[in-house]
Amino acid sequence: MTKKELITEIRKYRCSDLSDGMDAMGLVDKGTMAEGMRPIRPGIEFKGYAHTVRLLPRQSAVTRCTSVEEWRKVLAEGCDNIYNFVDTVTEENAGDMVICIDMAGVRGGVWGSEIAMTMMEKGIEGAVIDGGCRDSYEANLENAPVFCTKRTFTHAYGRVERGAIGVPVECAGVTV
Numbered sequence: 001m002t003k004k005e006l007i008t009e010i011r012k013y014r015c016s017d018l019s020d021g022m023d024a025m026g027l028v029d030k031g032t033m034a035e036g037m038r039p040i041r042p043g044i045e046f047k048g049y050a051h052t053v054r055l056l057p058r059q060s061a062v063t064r065c066t067s068v069e070e071w072r073k074v075l076a077e078g079c080d081n082i083y084n085f086v087d088t089v090t091e092e093n094a095g096d097m098v099i100c101i102d103m104a105g106v107r108g109g110v111w112g113s114e115i116a117m118t119m120m121e122k123g124i125e126g127a128v129i130d131g132g133c134r135d136s137y138e139a140n141l142e143n144a145p146v147f148c149t150k151r152t153f154t155h156a157y158g159r160v161e162r163g164a165i166g167v168p169v170e171c172a173g174v175t176v
Contacts, residue, residue: 033172103131108159
């Protein structure tokens with residue numbers, strides 16, 4: 001069975017049905033994320049292959065800006081560092097892709113309305129974030145398919161920095 005055929009087959013079933021099947025196979029609570037991983041609105045469900053991103057707690061001090069121009073420059077540099085994974089997702093490879101982000105317990109909001117729109121335009125299935133989602137009201141208006149462990153108004157800038165892409169990550173107690 002090809003990967004495409006497998007995903008097509010899996011999509012025929014509700015997540016609860018797949019969980020029941022795993023239970024029947026003796027895989028009780030294996031691969032099941034903790035209850036803190038929640039959709040940003042009821043009814044969200046998606047299935048796909050993981051594209052993993054590890055973000056690390058920021059180790060260096062944050063620049064204290066003295067002007068709006070300086071803040072914009074520093075923020076842009078910080079976002080270039082944090083969001084480098086965005087460029088690894090293209091319209092050609094995004095189909096059946098679920099972005100899985102491990103933020104190492106940091107509450108900063110790495111996912112919000114702007115990145116949700118950008119990634120949905122590229123064609124991802126959804127995002128699973130062990131960390132923060134901000135702009136959740138707007139992300140809901142956009143029908144963004146997002147699960148997260150934290151809802152926050154804070155930005156990821158100043159809180160996390162680039163880690164690794166395409167490596168095993170931890171999301172709500174499960175290695176992805």
